[in-house]
Amino acid sequence: MCLLNFMITPQGLEDQLLGIVAAKEKPELEAKKNELIVESAANKKQLKEIEDKILEVLSSSQVCVAFQRHAKLCANCTIERKSNCEAATNLNWIVRKT
Numbered sequence: 001m002c003l004l005n006f007m008i009t010p011q012g013l014e015d016q017l018l019g020i021v022a023a024k025e026k027p028e029l030e031a032k033k034n035e036l037i038v039e040s041a042a043n044k045k046q047l048k049e050i051e052d053k054i055l056e057v058l059s060s061s062q063v064c065v066a067f068q069r070h071a072k073l074c075a076n077c078t079i080e081r082k083s084n085c086e087a088a089t090n091l092n093w094i095v096r097k098t
Contacts, residue, residue: 019033
């Protein structure tokens with residue numbers, strides 16, 4: 001009995017035929033190709049795990065608290081600079097008046 005898969009594409013057929021020809025003529029190249037496919041899949045899996053870990057760390061409360069503290073310090077510095085600029089402007093205005 002033979003089963004047919006009608007979901008295959010022309011590109012898929014071409015890849016299968018190329019694999020068969022390469023396996024017959026240069027088996028070492030076919031073996032290397034298969035190794036690279038497995039390695040590529042492992043790399044994609046590792047990348048996904050790393051991305052998930054990064055998102056987990058970024059969403060942790062420690063990072064959020066540290067970011068909030070940093071933002072608050074920046075806001076305080078900005079407010080302080082604004083106050084200093086306003087004071088300097090007022091001082092210049094007073095000096096000009098006198």
